[in-house]
Every structure is written in structure tokens, then in C-alpha cells.
Amino acid sequence: MNWSPDEHYQSRKVASEYDRKRFASVPGRVFNHLEKRTIVKCFARVPKGQTIADAPCGTGRLAEPLLAAGYRVHGLDISDEMLEIARQRLRGFPGRFACEVVDVKASRPHEPLYDAALCARVLMHFPLDQQVEFLTGVARLSRSIVVINHSLDSGYQRFRRRVKHWLGNQASANYPVSNADIRVLLQQSGLREVQRYRLASLVSEAIYIVAERITPAAESARARQSQSAAAVS
Template sequence: MRADHYDTFARSYAETNESGLFNAHYARPAMLRLAGDVEGHRVLDAGCGTGPLFEDLRARGATVTGFDGSPAMVELARERLGPGADLQVADLGAPLPYADDTFDDAVVSLVLHYLQDWSAPLAELHRVLRPGGRLLLSVNHPRILEASDPEADYFAVTPYSDVYTFGDGHDVTLTFWHRPLHAMSDAFADAGFRIRVISEPPFDPDTPRELLPPDLGDRTAFICFLFFVLEAE
């Protein structure tokens, strides 16, 4: 899927995810916990969207640079972050406009699962990270494919689509690429990364109960996203 596909529903996406379960109460808190102390770090927010993670990392003392393939998303990020924020439109599937060894950390939150080929994006992220730098990323959990198509082949790299309805009633079809876990780890290794952490985190404990799946019961976690912390070798 082209990143600028988001231009057609950028504001609906931003408004829904500002307080929605999957971003505000799950993906962002989990990513921030994995990032830990980033004060003084040079951080790249790759696929920054409208900038909420950029904002949180900056508030924790990081010097943050962000890009997104959607011009509309970048414009909304500028509204959020102010004119001085280091933001630009760029494509993760193409050479990135940054010098080698520029960043201490890169965060790639819920982006790679839109891409069939991970080799070029991971190579570019490795290039712009300093040796020993961290790549923190989250993707759809590979078990999600079962919910979309119970007959699908788990071991194949294959596309699947879901229809999302945003808070304003806007419906949009998003297409993702399923990867089995071993294909993810192979891609990381091929790009020169070492896996330091694999995480299947709980949702934020302060999540309003009405946002949670009604059949969750007393469980504090559910299958949704898979998180990694990688080290650039």
C-alpha cells in the first residue's frame, strides 16, 4: 500500500487513534516502555504519522527527527508539534535523506507490516543508525492472519485486508503483509540486526474498560501486536 493512501483519511485516522485502544492505550505505551530513558538520544521516528510518539519521545528529552510517506500526515504532525519540528515527507522503501550513523535509536511503530519487502527498509534503517544503535519496532502479530483467514498458510508471506471504521464513521480498507516469525528474524539478521527483546505486552493498566474487548474477562493482555528491540551490529 502506498503511504500517501493515508492522505484520503488522515484526519479521521488521527482523531480516532488519539484516544483509541490500539494506539493510545497499547502500541504507544508499550513502545515508550521499551525505549526507556532516551534523554539526550538522537531518535528517528520512521513512519511518524501525525506525531504522537514523536511528541512523547521529545518530552522525555530526546532529539527527534520524523518522516512519513503521507504528506497529509506530516502536515497534521506539524500542527501538533510546531513549525520547529524536524519533519519531512519520505518513503521508507526508498533511500532515506539522512547520513550514515546519524541516530542512536529508530522507532518504527506499526509500519513494516504494510510492506511486502523488508530488505531495503531495514538496510536503510541500519545505515542511519550508529553501530550499537537500537531499532524499536512493532508490527501486527503473525497470529492475526488466523482471524482474517483461518485457511491461510501461516508460513507464507502473504497479503490480507481488513476494513476499519473510524470514529467519524469513515470506512477504509487497509492491506497488510503477514510474515511468520522466522521470516521476521531472518530479515533482521540479513540487515545486520541482533534481536535483543521480543515483547507481547499487556495493554496499559489505565485503559478505560469500555475500550477493551467485551470477552476479555480478567485477562491483562490480548493478541494484537508484536514488538522487537534490535541492535545494529
């Protein structure tokens, strides 16, 4: 069966059941709590009050802890059905949450529009070349960092996926990535990893990467830091 994430999430039924199917169980609630806490930690270097682009925003589940932490969030998603759930969920943050239907893979202005960006729970749906296309679009939105969520591939995680499949659990990521894939993904998207978080690595393949945009200014600052370190040593 050909499964298209672009089409799948534009179903009203899928949107209305999305959170319940994934996060209503006890393990799902625990994962939801840990993931929200990790996402806020990833943006700790971004001053409160600044605006974070959440692409794709989906049902607003991860926008919610960022808003609660004092940020503004602008949600972008290809599915208005998912965004309608987000609008209802986040109506308690008037003036600090906005959203629009956007395909971030499409061309947008070169000038970054937001102070930072979040790209969560989407890249693992696509092969690596399409991941690069998607993440490049998200990176263009950010003036500083981009926080990325992905599924890490390893021998242990492949074993876990097989066990989950045997038990009839929800299918794992279609396109998990190795560390080598992550380096390619970031480099070709114009990003550089600066920090990484794991979420319950024994029971989850989720990985969270804080990456900075590779700009001339960032390159110069990195070169100065390297020269200073070399001079000290």
C-alpha cells in the first residue's frame, strides 16, 4: 500500500484521532510528558518572548509547552484539519499562537522570518533526499537554531522495531537515520549540530538535535573560537 504523509494527515478523522491513538495509553502519556519537557530544554538558549516556527505544527501538541514556557509560536502545516485541532487546543494563548497552511518545502523568502524553528515528528516519514528538502525549507525560517526530532537507527533499535511489529504495535518510523545520515541531512540543509538529547534510549528511538544555521557570521565565530582554543593550548 502506498502511504503518503502529505495526504494521510489531511483527513479530518486522522486529525481528530491523532493524539488519542498515540498518547492516551500509560506509555504514551509518559512519552508525551518527557518529549514536551525535552523540547522546552532544547530551546533554552532562545530568549522567552521570541517567536518559534513549528513546522509541521500538527495538532499543536509540542507548541503547547513552548507557549506555556513563555514563547510565541507560529504553526505551519500542510493540513488545515490538523491545524484546526491546534487552534482549539491553544485558544488559551490569545495573541501568542498563530498558524497557517503552508508547504514548507515550497520556496519562501530567503530572509528568516522567525527567531527559531522546530521540526518534529515528520522527517522519518520520508527518504533521506526528501528529508533534506523538508529540513532546508524549515531552516530558511529560522534566524538562529533549528530543533529537530528524528528516529535513530541502530542494531538495538532495529531489534526493538521487530519486537513491536511482532506484538502488533503501531508501526515505527519508515525512514530512521544513522549518525552518518544525520551528518548528511544537517550539512545539506545548511545546519550544524550543537547539542543532542535522547529520550529514554532503552525504550525509545527518539532523538532531539539542536542545530545552528551555517551562515558567514557563524563560520567566522567558529573560526575565532578554534583559533582561540589553539592559542591557549
